[in-house]
Amino acid sequence: MENKAIVIIDYGAGNLRSVANAIIKLGYQPKVTGRAEEVLEAAAVILPGVGAAGDTMRNLTESGMSRAILQLVAEGRPLFAVCMGMQVLLSGSEEGGWHQCLGIVPGRVKRLPPTLKTPHMGWNQVKQRMAHPIFDGIPDEANFYFVHSYYPEPDDPSVVAGTTDYGVSICSALAKGNLVATQFHPEKSGECGLKMYANFLRMALGER
Amino acid sequence: MLTKRIIPCLDMTGGRVVKGTSFTNLRDAGDPVELAAFYYRESADELVFLDIGATPEGRDTMVEIVERVSEQVFIPLTVGGGLRSSADMRHMLEAGADKIAINTAAVLHPGLVREGAERFGSQCIVVAIDARQTGKGDQPAWEVLTHGGRKPTGIDAVEWAKQAVALGCGELLLTSWDADGHRAGYDLELTRRISEAVTVPVIASGGAGNLEHLYQALMAGKADAVLAASIFHYRTYSIREAKEYLAERGIPIRK
Secondary structure, three states: OOOOOEEEEOOOOOOHHHHHHHHHHOOOOOEEEOOHHHHHHOOEEEEOOOOOHHHHHHHHHHOOHHHHHHHHHHOOOOEEEEOHHHHOOEEEEOOOOOEEOOOOEEEEEEEOOOOOOOOEEEEEEEEEOOOOHHHOOOOOOEEEEEEEOEEEEEOOHHHEEEEEEEOEEEEEEEEEOOEEEEOOOHHHOHHHHHHHHHHHHHHHHOOO | OOOOEEEEEEEEEOOEEEEEEOOEEEEEEEOHHHHHHHHHHOOOOOEEEEEOOOOHHHHHHHHHHHHHHHHHOOOOEEEEOOOOOHHHHHHHHHHOOOEEEEOHHHHHOOHHHHHHHHHHOHHHEEEEEEEEEEEOOOOOEEEEEEOOOOEEEEEEHHHHHHHHHHHOOOEEEEEEOOOOOOOOOOOHHHHHHHHHHOOOOEEEEOOOOOHHHHHHHHHOOOOOEEEEOHHHHOOOOOHHHHHHHHHHOOOOOOO
């Protein structure tokens, strides 16, 4: 039987319950796990995240999850990384000094300029920069919910799927093959957010 | 462009939503799970749940309510009232809350703000400030009240706001005790002074009676979000009406 497991990575932080609730609302039964082997067996993986970059990287490394994520991406399998989950995909983060991250997407995570209210908290528009299945049925410049003080800046502009204006232009969504990541929280972005998860799962599972 | 947020507040006691004037004379405004789902459908930007009874039993009831709400409402949920430790905070976050509002406990133990911010991230920690005006005219001043507005502290509200941000909170929920429940408008001066003094978003609360009041809090008060309870609970205005009104007046709003 074809494996259709949807896994939400639990690395001791993050808003797992909100993400799981969103996936359940879409009619799926996600598995929340901290076991790397279950992640490697999944058909679709979600890497959620809130918290600090240093702690997140330490948790991911100590649990062996870093290696599993690198393997998933190397094999071109579907991964959706959210907020801090997106930031750790980059080469490194300025948060709390300098933290080496996974290096899947070359680039760095920078602090929002001090002239701006921080965190960037609330609903802001995502300008779609590429045609991608995660945007199916979602209007351009739809609002999504953000809460972050640092932002990712990929070196390669061709991976930027969406941008958001907050005094600086933020790469708010990136996509590279089956890898998708958003700085905003789809699980907190109302119907547009649910639609984006549904699009990802349809892309990953090839159904519905 | 970041939009301004419209936030209905569900003041709760004994598992029901209530709303009063200056924190007394409560009237039952309904079932919190139903009301939350209703506001979600109406495109509320966030929801705030405050357990004004702030009892241990109320906290347990709140956990259940947050669990049920988070299964069907996909916008940020802030929960407060009687949370006194990082274990209390963790409990609510695991139930599905996104942010924790602390008020009296933060004043009594400012280290709790730092501890919460370090454990869960600044974005999770909202310091709620109840303030009452003590000085007028040339030297306006406000003092912080604790224990649901019952206890004056002598602490200057603007200074406390700055300190709370320095301790690591990611947002302030500012309630004017003079204005709350009177439907005569927010305390714009207080809101503006605090909003200008800090680098985090400020939610204005207390006093909304009509849509012009929301507009004033965002413009003159320089608030990032407006919170209101009775005008929404009693359907004086719908969230949609509020959003249309503000959008027509040039405020960036999520429709």
